[in-house]
Amino acid sequence: MKFQLFSLILICFVQCDWEIYKYELFDAASSVDWIGLNSYSTISSLTQINPTLCTPTSSTFLAEGKEKIWRNIQMPNNRKFSAIRIELDFYYIDSMKEVSTKLYLNQVMVNENTQTQFELSTPTPLIYCNRPGNNNSADSSVFRFNHFQEFRDNQIEILIETIGFQPVFIYALSGFYLYVQFCDKNCEFCNDTGQCERCKDDLQLNKGQCLCNFIGDYRYSQFQLDTPNIQCLNSCPNGYVPDQNGICQIGTSHLLFNDLVGDFNSYQFYIIKDKYYSNVDDNSQRIIQIGNDKVAGPFFYNEQIVFPQLSIISFSKIMIKLKIYFLRYHKSHFIGGQISLKFNNYTVLYIYDYEQPGLSYSQGIAHINNWQKCHFEESENCFQSDIYFEMFLNYEVTEIKFAGQFTIVEPLRGWCLSNLEIVEQQITTNLSSCENNCLTCPFMQPKFCNSCKSGYFYFANKCLSKCPLQTTQIGNECVENGMSGQFNYILNILYDDNNYYDQILTISQQLEEQVHIQFKCLFNIGRNPILELWINIYHAIKSDRPFYKAFIKLNVVCIDLQYDEIFEIFVNATGVSYQMTTATPNSNQFQFLSIGNTMGSSLWNEYVAEGFIELTLLTSLDSLLVTFSVQELKNLHQYYGIFNYRVMVVSCPEFCNQCDSVGQCQDWMVDNSVQSGSCAQGYYYDQNLHSCFQCILGCYQCTNSYYCDSCSPKHIQIHGQCYCQVTFELSNTCTQKYPCEEGCLTCGFDIINHRKNMFQKCLACDDSNHYWLNINQCSCLEGYYMENQICQPCSELCRACTYSPKYCTKCDSSLNRILNHSICECRQGYYSEEPYLECYKCDSTCKGCQIKPFICIRCYPDQFRNIFKNQCICKDGYFDQGTEICNECDQKCKTCSDIDTCLSCYQEQNRKLNLLNTQCICQQGYYEIENSLTCAPCHPSCEYCLNSPLITMCTRCPITREPSQHDTVFSCNCKRGYYESNMKECLSCMNYINPPISHYCYSNCGDEIVQWNEDCDDGNDYQKDECNSCLFSQSYCFNPLCIQCEMGQCHNCVDGYYLNLNNHCDKCDSQCKTCSVRANNCLSCNLQNEDLSCAICEINLGYQIKDGKCLNICGDGLRVSQEQCDDGNQNSGDGCFYCLIEDGWSCQDTCDRQNYPYLIFEEDLYDNRYQAQRNFIIKSSIPLKTSVSFTELCQFKLKDSKTFQIKQYQELTNYFEDYNILQIDVQIVLKNREETPILLCLIENPQDYQSKQGLTFNQTIFEFELLKYLKPSQDVIDVTQGFLEFNKYVLFILLGLAIISLIVGGLHIFWNLLDILQLISYLQFFNVIYPYNVETYFRLFDFAQFDFMKIFLNIEDLVNCYVDSPDPHYKFASKGYSSTFYINAFAVFIAFVTTLSIYFLCIIGFMILTKIMAYYSEENLYIDDEEPELFKFIILRIIRKVQRVFLNTIHYFCSGLLRTFMSVAYEYNLAVFLQLSVRNMENPFFDFKFLHKLYLFFSLIVFNYQGPYYFGQQLVKQKYGALFEGIRIRRSRPYSNYYNLLLLCKKVVFIFVLVFCYSEAYITILTCSILNIIFIFYVKSSQPLKDVYEHQKVIGSELFIWLVELLILILFYKQQNDPNEQDELIIGWFIIVLCTLLVVYQFILDFKQHFIFLKENYVIVLESHSKNKELFQQTNLSSLRIISIFTIKPTSIHIV
Secondary structure, three states, X not given: OOOOOOOOOOOOOOOOOEEEEEEEOOOOHHHOOOEEEOOOOOEEEOOEOXXXXXOEOOOOOOEEOOOEEEEEEEOOOOOOEEEEEEXXXXXXXXXXXXXXXXXXXXXXXXXXXXXXXXXXXXXXXOOOEOOOOOOOOOOOEEEEEEEEEXXXXXXXXXXEEEEEOOOOOEEEEEEEEEEEXXXXXOEEEEOOOOOEEEEOOOOEEEOOEEEOOOOOOHHHOOEEEEOOOEEEEOOOOOOEEEOOOOEXXXXXXXXXXXXXXXXXXXXXXXXXXXXXOOOOOOOOOOEEEEOOEXXXXXXXXXXXXXXXXXXXXXXXXXXXXXXXXXXXXXXXXXXXXXXXXXXXXXXEEEEEEOOOEEEEEOXXXXXXXXXXXXOOOOOOEXXXXXXXXXXXXXXXXXXXXXXXXXXXXXXXXXXXXXXXXXXXXXXXXXXXXXXXXXXXXXXXXXXXXXXXXXXXXXXXXXXXXXXXXOEEEEOOEEEEOXXXXXXXXXXXXXXXXXXXXXHOOOOEEEOOOOEOOOOOEEEEEOOEEEEEEOOOEEXXXXXXXXXXXXXXXXXXXXXXXXXXXXXXXXXXXXXEEEEEEOOOOOOOEEEOEEEEOOOOOOOOOEEEEEEEEEEEEEEEEEEEEEEEEEEOOOOOOOEEEEEEEEEEEEEOOOOEEEEEOOOOEEEEOOOOOEEOOEEOOOEXXXXXXOEEEEOOOOEEEEOOOOOEEXXXXXXXXXXXXXXXXXXXXXXXXXXXXXXXXXXXXXXXXXXXXXXXXXXXXXXXXXHHHOEEXXXXXXXXXXXXXXXXXXXXXXXXXXXXXXXXXXXXEEEOHHHOEEEEOOEEEEOOOXXXXXXXXXXXXXXXXXXXXXXXXXXXXXXXXXXXXXXXXXXXXXXXXXXXXXXXXXXXXXXXXXXXXXXXXXXXXXXXXXXXXXXXXXXEEXXXXXXXXXXXXXXXXXXXXXXXXXXXXXXXXXXXXXXXXXXXXXXXXXXXXXXXXXXXXXXOOEEEHHHOOOOOOOOXXXXXXXXXXXXXXOOOOOOOOOOOOOOEOOEOOOOOOOOOOEEEEEOOEEEEEOOOEEEOOOOOEEEOOOOEEEEOOOOOOEEEEOOEOOOOOEOOOOHHHOEEEEOOEEEEOOOOOOOOOOOOOOOOOOOOOOOEEOOEEOOOEEEOOOEEEOOOXXXXXXXXXXXXXXXXXXXXXXXXXXXXXXOOXXXXXXXXXXXXXXXXXXXXXXXXXXXXXXXXXXXXXXXXXXXXXXXXXXXEEEEOOHHHEEOOOOOOOOOOEEEEEOOOEOOOOHHHHHHHHHHHHHHXXXXXXXXXXXXXXXXXXXXXXXXXXXXXXXXXXXXXXXXXXXXXXHHHHHHHHHHHHOOHHHHHHOHHHXXXXXXXXXXXXXXXXXXXXXXXXXXXXXXXXXXXHHHHHHHHHHHHHHHHHHHHHHHOOHHHHXXXXXXXXXXXXXXXXXXXXXXXXXXHHHHOHHHHHHHHHHHOHHHHHHHHHHHHHOOOOOOHHHHHHHHHHHHHHHHHHHHHOOOHHHHOOHHHHHHHHHHHOOEOOOOOOHHHHHHHHHHHXXXXXXXXXXXXXXXXXXXXXXXXXXXXXXXXXXXXXXXXXXXXXXXXXXXXXXXXXXXXXXHHHHHHXXXXXXXXXXXXXXXXXXXXXXXXXHHHHHHHHHHHHHHHHHHHHOHHHHHHHXXXXXXXXXXXXXXXXXXXXXXXXXXXXXXX
């Protein structure tokens, strides 16, 4: 038998995180959960192996393997874990050929082991098997499965599958270990090595431990309380004090000093003001309110506060507590400051205020927690935090000072102080959060034990349930035998059942061909793992420190010892071999002692030797090489193992590289912190961490971290601290490396980086040269600026400046000046006057002025004034009445002098001034319209007209026309030389080039025809006949631009035109009123500049001349100085209206709407007003950018301070882009009844959310109206529940009767009940808001809708993956219905599938029973005239009955399908009509369904028209019996045959009206009630039903339903006209009572009807009924006799 080598090496001490979770297959009880499957398909638990194959040793349990084995293990859900390790032993017995074993873990194969005949060479016994299977069997083998993997599932499924070849193979399992790598108890997620990567709750990961944030980030520190779960607190609770690690320990506190605590009324400090910047006239107490806190402050600049005349004495550790407030004005984010806390004028703590606060100190420990925003109206940003500073105080404190150094230039920062306390604290009991049964442990090492809990024993920093071998229990400790003094473990393994697999570092096995490394534990002694040894092994063990003495302890076991072989241990350090033998031991030998036959072959015993080796070294080493070997190997089946293996060393002194055999150091370690075996100067030794640490700043020699014994040069010792001698700073070096800054009188020793140069920190500045301290630097005093490191005075206009005298940064408000782009300008409404510095107030109408108060340059828009010639005059439409604000003119006046006198008119109204220049009348060619400001145009031919645009209403003609001399009606015709165009304008013929001969403007001088431009035409060109060129010598001009003509030639033009070289009139430039020779040669101007030159007022520049003024043109698209905007039109709604920017818009080149974001509220439509929970989604109206979670947006409140609870607050935003639609899902629970609940969303930080326009919410409170909560009273709830319980009992009884009828017959009796229950359930879909009692009651009947399967299988989500389903009406959607046919018809599909399944099962059952009957036929019951077997006879009779049932079911299958269709008709029609209601008729499938329905109806009509003889046929009954079941087939009343058809039509119409008339509740309810009346009339008149009880049920149920519908109609009318909750509840009670009576009515009739059916079909029921009836009659007769006797007897007595 060939074995491999196994070993385990532990190089350094590591606490193992593996825990044994399962240990099984070591006895029968631990094997019951392992399930096996044999080849003959039997499943059973694993049991001990067959003893004929193998007899295990007494200490071993072998479970017989099966072909397949399963084991499911549930993992813990209360602890996080990351990995598992599985160990399992496989034993192969009598394996002849190849055997393959596969092991699957959660359906993934993790191992495949193959044992071959080549490996199993000779028949030998197993290690745990005393007897092999047989003498001729093949060899046996053992294999240990060892598997590790990362694992976080909640269940482990193990499957073992074995495949082998004949002859028979047997294998067994034993020793199953499941190790779990558990995370730290406060860890949320750890890696496969157990190292935590994410902590629970608010804990922080610090060096692999989940702790409160005390060390990692001092800005957000919290104290930690272990009770037993970790709590992170802002301060330790009463009875606890913090230690140096921030852990709250049990202790006491003694108050030494406090001030400014709570709502204080007095205080003990005084203020030292800044010499130059503090307000000397301010004598206020400097006590303010920030939020709800009363604080001292604010303090600015270099101000200090002092608490004098104190006497604080303590010679122990003290805790200084205070709350600091930093006020940041005008976005001063990056301008820092600092506060020095001084005791007796010596600094002990620096508090820094930059973007985030910070601390600096020399001794003790300090941290900041509870850093948060605070509310202070005068500061844009206010932050507060609590500061804790622990230090050792060994002197008396007589004065406490807080010295601030903050910026002296704006923007400013300030600070406040409150809750100052100094407390003496003492820890009485240390609490530790330890694991692995530790009672105490070092900080951040919970598995490294210092002491153990009760019942456990301390051994090598672990707590064990029992002491290992070679140790002695003394008290609660395990002491090494034969050891004394100090020693360290460098190897400690195999003494308990822990898993040491991960601790292997080096293992080597010398083979002839290769080096093979493997680890397997083959067997155990008790619970101690054994490592098998078969050949030489070299074991290297290393220590982290050199040692000069070593000890090796181990136990060696020999299995099946036949020959006296020698087990040898060789240690390279001494060159000595140590032997284990059965002989009497000599020096360096240990004896094997028999422990009996506990494993392996039954022929040989096992032996154990105990080794204890002491090594004394000549010189120190840091490693050992141990060799294990077997001398004279005689038997391959005699093998060895080791356990309880550990190595201890005595180390050299601390900081020693090498020492001699007695521990004297020969070579000391040398570095900055160590010198000659001890800590160097400036360092101290920490006993807990065994290392040297630097002393506090400036300390030369110390013994701990908080007190200095002597200081370095240039330092002075004060109270155990080292300060620089000159400056009294806390600095490590008191030597100046860089020069002082210019203006600095006293330099410190810290270095600051100022621009490109390095300087020493400044402590005091030269104010005689205008320098002053500004946060460790020297800045110029206010009114000076720095130029070449010299402070120069600013301009007299500047209160402060930089770069140059006139580059102002601050202005003197007493001069009425403000800062504008680094210039101190006069405030609005003020002007400057040379040579004065002060600005003087302008006239009250001037927004701005210059030189003099009345020379305005800007006006106030709200006074309705515009600038004109340096005066603020009233703008158009307003007049000045002597007040600052102008009054409005008449709406027809553009300008006016008073309300009755207009000065100018609006051209756009087509108006002008009248002759008196007082009123605005219509211009020439326009007339007045009543109720309109704009004049309407006359007919184009009129200059003036009456109030009409007709041509006949002219009263005066324009200059181009003249009155007609021939028309009877006044009209205006074109003058001579003018023609009328198509636009009804008279145009000059002078401008008509080459008119046709037929046109009026055609002219040809000399044709002797006087035409439009001719005075005469004598047909010649003689000049002296008074007709020259067809003109008289004194002819008038035909061009209106010409005002003087001679001989047809123009000699003078109208104003605005000049005469060119061709004697034509050309237009002057726009600035010229008159010009000559050329267009720009002005003779007079339209408008003049101040230098009397002509002002340019051109349209292409955006200006025009109106009423002698150069005005801007609004709407031309050119923006000029007088316009806020100009978008090319004068329309409103586009951001620019009449060149003014509209509210909510911003205009530059274009106008953009200021789209402020707001919140959109989407309430869940399916919220119930009788339930307290409200579900809604809040989302932003536009995409927003944010750096915080959207859940932090709102603080929810209910209006009027009503209480509620937030149940869920979940963010739904998908942050895929920078700007996203933000949305959150909110669930709240209302506490009380709310008629009009209004939810308020208070936005706390709107600046955290910005749109693409850079806008945020312009309102911070949003109101959302929630659905009312009508919480029912407890009485209403109790009564409703009573009705529900009663109805449930009745329905359960009916269900029981239906089940009985399914067995014994009579199921047809209950079809009407099913229809009634379905109808009641569909009444809830009326579009009526039911009161609480009715709504709750109707939910009882939901089961009748066959909808539960659809909900159970979640069909809607499956179908919606492929079909887009719009929601149906509200009530249908609230019940889970969709608008898709496939979803709603699923219940119908299930019903038909069930019917088909029953049909096929009956066919199969009938065939099987037929074969059984054929086998046990009647002739087999009698053999050789023996008596028949009664039992067989009864069985065959039962089979025959069942056969008949199956056969009837098969024959009546078609009828059953029809009955199924009629039963689900409501659900089927609802599915069809809900699909049709969304108008989705493009799907041919639904067209087919609709046509199929029509075809089915017509077929039923034709079918029901057949005669009685037709319905009596057996084949017809089998196929269509469901259609006329229970119906009287009569030729005299053919309409009775249509009962089922009409019932089906009634269902179709009911569902049709319910869906398509949903929004019209009146129509829905009335139509359904009419259907009931019609059906009652039909049943009453036709009497189609055979059974009188069935007839009564139909009539009664329809009548009850009709009454219920009438009550629902009354309820709806009441809600629409006079809603009252109490009245609605009363109507609801009547509805519930009627429905309950209907159910009881059905129950009584169904019970009676079924009883009659049983009497008619079962003789036993009839006989029983008869006997009971006779007995009842006899009882009544006997009663009558007795009564008669007692009646007669008194009479007889009377007679006697």
